Amino acid sequence: MAANQVLPSKEQTLFRHVVQNYESKQYKKGLKAAEQILRKHPNHGDTQAMKALILSSQGKSEEAFELCKLALKNAMKSQVCWHVYGLLYRGQRNYEEALKAYRFALRLDPDSSQIQRDLAMLQVQMRDYEGYVQSRRTMLQARPQHRQNWTALAIALQMSGDLAGAEDVLQKYEESMRQTPNRNDMEHAEAVLYKNTIIAERGEMERALEHVDSVAKMALDKTAVMEMRAQYLLALDRNDGAVEAYTKLLRRNPEHREYYEGLEKAMGLDRSKTEDHQKLGEMYHGWAEQSDRVDAPRRLPLDFKTGDAFRQHADKYLRRMLKKGVPSTFANLKQLYSDPEKKETIRELVEGYLSEQPQANGGAERSEPNGSADGSHATKSKAQDSATTWELSVNYFLAQHYDYHLSRDLSKARKYIDRAIELKPSETDYTYHMTRARVLKHAGNVTEASKAMNEAMEMDLKDRYINTKCAKYQLRNNQHDDAVATMGLFTRKEAVGGPLGDLLDMQCVWYITEDGEAYLRQGNLGLALKRFKAVFDVFVTWEDDQFDFHSFSLRKGMVRAYVDMLRWEDRLREHPFFTRAALSAIGVYCLLFDQPQLAKGGAANGEGAEGAAERKKAAKKAKREAEKAEAERKAAAAKKATPAKKDEDGEVKKEDADPQGVELLKTAGEKPLEEAMKWVEPLLEMSPRSVEGQFAGFEVYIRRKKYLPALKCLLAVYSTDPEHPKCHEQGCRLRLALEKLDESLPEKVKQIIESEFLQKFIPKGSVEENNEEYLAKHKDSALHVHGVVRVRQALHPDGSGGVKEKSAQDLQQTLGSEGTNLTQAEEGLRLLNEGLGADGKAREAYVAKARERWPEAAVFRVS
Structure with missing residues (x-):
């Protein structure tokens, strides 16, 4: 060397x-x-x-x-x-x-x-x-x-799992200390509480309680100490002490729901037992009486009360909230709608309020002094304001009620929200206009919804919340430029790459995901993949960001937070936005595998195209646009004479060498399934109970001819939701794939498939017979019919045997089912266009029937 x-x-x-x-x-x-x-x-x-x-x-x-x-x-x-x-x-x-x-x-x-x-x-x-x-x-x-x-x-x-060793190390250091730490020593205060969490993790609650009592004075996080004591006392069944501990916590924060749950357990009360409801009601009534401002003890009894007791309490709670004009009243109650009886009771109560008026003095007991004319006028004005607030609140609540998916009636929702807007609240209060936009969105009218949300935003241009809502609605309407401009109101003006560049730098995951989904709807696979890859990179960055905290957290002594961070990072990719982006990206890669020509710039969205000629024309147009964009990029790079842009730290910012995602799409088209696996593996590892994730894994594995992993995905869904329509569809497709093998499978693989799949889940008879029997059982369910149609497509990819006509008829019949919603109807149209390649007449018939039921839905409008 x-x-x-x-x-x-x-x-x-x-x-x-x-x-x-x-x-x-x-x-x-x-x-x-x-x-x-x-x-x-x-x-x-x-x-x-x-x-x-x-x-x-x-x-x-x-x-x-x-x-x-x-x-x-x-x-x-x-x-x-x-x-x-x-x-x-x-x-x-x-x-x-x-x-x-x-x-x-x-x-x-x-x-x-x-x-x-x-x-x-x-x-x-x-x-x-x-x-x-x-x-x-x-x-x-x-x-x-x-x-x-x-x-x-x-x-x-x-x-590493050695809790006893971890405690021993901390104990030895404490014994080696030569002087008592200062009471303001943050590092020591955190270390003693950290030691307590280790004792608790070992399951030694008695010792954990003794320890937390001994270190309570030197701990700086008093709330954590109180919470630990309460939890340990409850775990040790020392209910009197636990009641006292949770009572002290509630005095500090009477809105913390977990404290009430702990208090219930400490008092030996069970919500599922009817005989305990009266005591629970008395407990919550006592906490509610302590302050007129607190909400939790007034709201929580609605979770366990039933029948007349629920009606009386709901009436009292609703009147209080609506009289005050609290806009979040419905949001606070909608979780009760999972119980049909409670949902109906709330509807009856609020609709009954429409004919009522609040007390003339708005509930005030004092009159104006001296009975003067001015005082009389003020009282009258206050009563009018109270009446307006009451009517406004009731109409707004009903608008949200009928817009909610469990109680949806959009015509009534529109009526009530229009009435609320007529009452003319503050000119800068966009709340009611925002709800109107939401109603339009649920009706499928994304264009008008976007306009309505933009009008709401213009009422308060300094509010970031409504700004982001507006951008989201614009993306749902595929208005990319408008959405970027909207977000630009709150991005850095000097950011390299403009507002979009700043959103990417700031890791604005929701916007990147929505933008990618909008491009996917338009068939622009290059930019869609580019956005989804940006989401993937954000999660990689979040994972890499741990590096700084491995030393920083120890240096600052914040070890409990550091351990929480490590455990959170271990579950990072079960984040909903990662799952959402993963499902979309996997769908694109599967599409590229099925249709390799799309990687050359072809359009993926056949919506509105009638026949192969129109789709081919659309593909050529998309390819020309991609080539034009690439030429412009190269020309700009050749002319580049200006110095490289720098960020605020003076570091050179790299220019995007592939702004339209053309090269990314070409690369993805070379090995689409390998690229898909980068998403599938963390998705299945982090979210094993995600039904959609397992279905996505199946789609990739079946294309890779990896039949055991595909079966594993299918069995995972069978174990959680065996009646899911996709189970039938993917089960039939797996069986077809096994019947058409080019090479025989290894003997062990055959045995596993035979014992775990064919014997347990496959009925006797051919796939085609089973598919038609399945249709007869579930002909009123749109999702089940969609699965049947896809199986038919796998059986007859050339459309022989009148499959196209029969499937088009079955899809059309689902539109008459009460259980079919707008999203399912849109999926039926996509299946009709892309999967079946149906003729113009079948498509026109489907769209015409759908338009009768959803007249405002943009997807069913005649262009």
Whole structure:
């Protein structure tokens, strides 16, 4: 191995400056100093490695790797070169190679605290807790005087499952302390509470209670101490103490619902037992009487009361809230609508209020002084205001009631919200106009909904909430430019890439997802994939952001929050927005596999196209537009004479080399199923009970001819929702795939499929016979009919045997079913257009019937 050169004293000083310049992000100075050394000593490995690290920080990754490899060639035994090599790989998120490089560097310099620290951070990032424990033990032995080394080892042991070891480490440090910590010592206060959580995790509640009582005075987070005591007392069945503990917590925060639940358990009351309802009612009445402002003790009894008791309490609660004009009243009660009886009771009560008027003095007991004319006028005005507030609140509540999916009647919702708007509340109160837009959206009139929401936004241009709502509705109407302009009211004006660039930098996941779905509706697969990839990258960034907190949290002593963060990161990809983006992206990749020509710029949306000729024409048009955009990009790049744009930190911002997603689409078209697996694996791992996620996994695996994983996805759905329409569809498709195998399966695979699938879930007879029998049982359900139609398509992909005509007729009949909603009707139209390639007459008949039921829905309008 090549040995590293020893620099003269002058160059050694320069080298130290290179390191300092890198650490302080003075990259230009660092490069200049490195070049100065390399002019005299061109093969000095450490200097080459540091130069490579600076180049990497400037975004020149390829050049940095080449230079670092040269540095290793010149100084194979240099721990600096191997350490830098690991840092470069870490920057590329190649953690396995980074780990190897760190370990080799540590072998060369076992006493390096910096390399050891970087290795430990990488181990916890990768969740290599066994290695992390070992690294932390080594760091503790090297510097036992630092408390964070003890705490870090305790965390490592806890996360590896050794709770007893974690507690022992914390106990030993406390015993080694020579003086009592200051009462304002945040690090110590957090450490003692952290130790208490470990004791509780071990299940030793008695000892956890004793410990929390002993450290209560030195703990700075008093609320956490009180919550811990209450939980431990409840777990130990010390109900008197638990009642007292939860009572104290409720006095601090009477709106915290979990405290009421704890108090109920401590008092031995059970909501499911009718005999306990009276005592529960008395308990909540007592808390409600303590303050006129508190809502929770007035609202919570509605969850368990039934019959006349529910009606009386609901009447009292509704009158109080509507009289005050609280706009969130419906939002606070809608969870009760899962009970049909309660839903009907609320409707009857509120509709009965329409003919009522509140008390003439608005509930006030005092009259104006001296009985003057002015006082009389003020009383009259107040009564009028009270009457208006009452009528406005009642109409607004009913508008939301009839707009809600469990009680939907959009014609009534429109009537009530129009009446609320007529009462003319404040000219800057957009609440009622926003609800009107929501009603229009549910009617399928996305164009008018977008206009209405824009009118609501213009009532208060300084409100970020209505601004984002407006942008969302504009995206639902495929108004990309308008949505960007709307969001631009609250983005940084100097942001590189304009408002959209700022939204991407700010990781505005909801907007990126909505934008991608809008492009997908229009068949623009390139930009749709580009947006979904941006969402994927955001989650990768959130995962990488842990790196800074591995050291920061220990340095600041906030260990409980740090442990919570680690556990949250472990479940990061079960986030609803990741699931939503994943399902859409997987759908695109499956489409690219089924129709490879789409990767060349073809349109994916056959909606409105009649026959293959129209679809071909649309594909050519999309391809021309993509080629034009690409040519414009290249021309702009060729003319580029202006200096590169920089962000607020002075760092050069990379220009988007593929603004239309053309190259991304081409790359995805080469290996679409491999790209889809990047989404499928975390989706199935993090959300195993997601029915839609399992269905998406099946679609990818069946195309990859991975029949056991496909079966696993299908069985996962059978275990949670065996009656789901997709179970029948995908079960039939799996059976068809197994019947048409090119090569026989291995014997073990055959046995598993035979025992777990064919014998348990497949009825006797052919797939076609079973499919038609299934249709006869579920002919009134649109979702079930859609599944039947897709199975027919798999059986007869060429449309033989009158399948197209029969399926078109079955789809049309679903429109007459009361259970069919607008979303299902739109899916039927998509299936008619894309899956069946139906003729113009069948489509016109379907659209005409759908328009009778949903006259405002834009998708069924005649263009």
